[in-house]
Amino acid sequence: MASEIDNAPVIATRRDEAMGFFQRMVSKGLGWARKYSLFTYPFATACCGMEFMSVAASRYDIARFGAEFPRFSPRQADLLMVVGTINLKQAPILKRVYEQMTEPKWVVAFGVCASSGGFYDNYAVLQGIDRIIPVDVYIPGCPPRPEQVLDGLMLLQDKIGRQVHRIADKGEPNATAAQHNLLASMNK
Ligand code: SF4
Numbered sequence: 001m002a003s004e005i006d007n008a009p010v011i012a013t014r015r016d017e018a019m020g021f022f023q024r025m026v027s028k029g030l031g032w033a034r035k036y037s038l039f040t041y042p043f044a045t046a047c048c049g050m051e052f053m054s055v056a057a058s059r060y061d062i063a064r065f066g067a068e069f070p071r072f073s074p075r076q077a078d079l080l081m082v083v084g085t086i087n088l089k090q091a092p093i094l095k096r097v098y099e100q101m102t103e104p105k106w107v108v109a110f111g112v113c114a115s116s117g118g119f120y121d122n123y124a125v126l127q128g129i130d131r132i133i134p135v136d137v138y139i140p141g142c143p144p145r146p147e148q149v150l151d152g153l154m155l156l157q158d159k160i161g162r163q164v165h166r167i168a169d170k171g172e173p174n175a176t177a178a179q180h181n182l183l184a185s186m187n188k
Helices: 014-035 048-056 091-100 112-116 146-162 177-187
Strands: 040-044 079-083 106-110 137-139
Touching: 014 146, 040 048, 040 091, 048 079, 048 106, 048 146, 079 091, 106 112, 106 146, 137 146
Parallel strands: 040 079, 079 106, 106 137
Antiparallel strands: none
């Protein structure tokens, strides 16, 4: 049964409405700027790395989408591209890289190995990076075609554009309890 608080009418003053308007404008502006200035950290471990290079090269030219600058320090990156197979020994390293990245940040699982372990259905391979970090976009394929990668990037840009942005972002909790438990068990 709904509580009395749930039934109480919400009173929005004109000041609240005005603040809401300005916050919406700021959020929209920040979203627009952030989605067209992604700084990618490519966590490339396997054959999908070739396809990542292809997307960055002149034929497909990821620069058209404002995401052409790879950053090899996580502190300067806001898009983590996990490209290739992640085995259990690499999982804590991937998690640390994610935690070191600047806020707000997004994650793309590039190819089936990063998304679900792919055909490496065995004890040594992480069966999807979403077991340890949150993922925003999954790109299927083994390896994915560059067009699929660009499609995934546009999906992410659309998602970023619709998110709420603040000038000072405190960030979300990085991992769920299940993700922490899995990492703890790996470290034993
Ligand atoms: S998805 Fe296929 S191409 Fe990509 S890393 Fe796995 S096996 Fe290699």
